[in-house]
Amino acid sequence: MSRAVSTDDLVAWIRAFRDAVQQHKDELTRLDSEIGDADHGSNMARGLDAVVAKLDPAPATPAELFKTVGMTLVSSVGGASGPLYGTFFLRMGPALASDHADAAALGAALRAGVDGVVARGKAELGDKTMIDALAPALDAWDTAVTDGADPAGAARAAAEAAARGRDATEPLVARKGRASYLGERSAGHLDPGATSATLLLEALRDTLAGGA
Numbered sequence: 001m002s003r004a005v006s007t008d009d010l011v012a013w014i015r016a017f018r019d020a021v022q023q024h025k026d027e028l029t030r031l032d033s034e035i036g037d038a039d040h041g042s043n044m045a046r047g048l049d050a051v052v053a054k055l056d057p058a059p060a061t062p063a064e065l066f067k068t069v070g071m072t073l074v075s076s077v078g079g080a081s082g083p084l085y086g087t088f089f090l091r092m093g094p095a096l097a098s099d100h101a102d103a104a105a106l107g108a109a110l111r112a113g114v115d116g117v118v119a120r121g122k123a124e125l126g127d128k129t130m131i132d133a134l135a136p137a138l139d140a141w142d143t144a145v146t147d148g149a150d151p152a153g154a155a156r157a158a159a160e161a162a163a164r165g166r167d168a169t170e171p172l173v174a175r176k177g178r179a180s181y182l183g184e185r186s187a188g189h190l191d192p193g194a195t196s197a198t199l200l201l202e203a204l205r206d207t208l209a210g211g212a
């Protein structure tokens with residue numbers, strides 16, 4: 001199967017991300033209570049509820065969808081994660097011209113999103129942030145595409161890499177965001193943002209696997 005990803009698929013992805021964040025809200029907040037201020041689960045859940053409230057009627061194009069998602073997250077989520085996730089989606093929209101994207105086109109749009117997060121947050125790999133899940137995920141996506149993967153296959157590879165990146169944040173000392181105030185004491189805990197970013201990629205994997 002090498003089907004293209006439609007606007008409806010992308011809308012289903014955003015809904016699935018909201019559902020996953022709702023399901024894992026307490027876990028995200030617990031992780032943020034260990035190395036932050038215990039609001040990551042509620043921040044993301046509130047923002048994504050506001051997003052989903054704006055998806056009916058469904059946007060007609062990816063550009064329209066991601067503009068709505070990004071602007072809503074920027075305006076409704078406090079803290080670091082709102083502007084960062086907001087930037088991710090605001091950068092994805094203009095990068096995805098087609099509403100029947102193949103794996104390479106969707107990968108390029110996801111990469112534009114990640115590049116936007118890096119430009120805004122200045123985090124590097126190993127700083128114990130969402131970038132530790134997102135960057136390896138995008139590299140795995142590109143490798144899968146080079147090997148001939150369809151969007152579902154690329155999303156599977158990306159979700160696996162994101163989860164490995166998330167797990168690898170545990171021993172790290174945070175160098176960005178609130179957790180960095182803890183210095184060495186931030187080690188020994190998973191990063192909340194890397195955990196929610198893994199949910200983002202897993203939601204895409206599940207949406208594309210289900211043929212939504």
Ligand code: ADP
Binds near residue numbers: 037040080117178
């Ligand atoms: P806040 O830290 O303002 O309370 P959240 O708790 O919602 O915001 O989000 C925290 C997450 O944001 C962290 O776990 C980390 O992954 C991510 N984060 C923080 N600063 C940065 C940054 N500069 N670049 C990338 N991600 C960041």
Ligand code: MG
Binds near residue numbers: 032039079
């Ligand atoms: Mg927080």
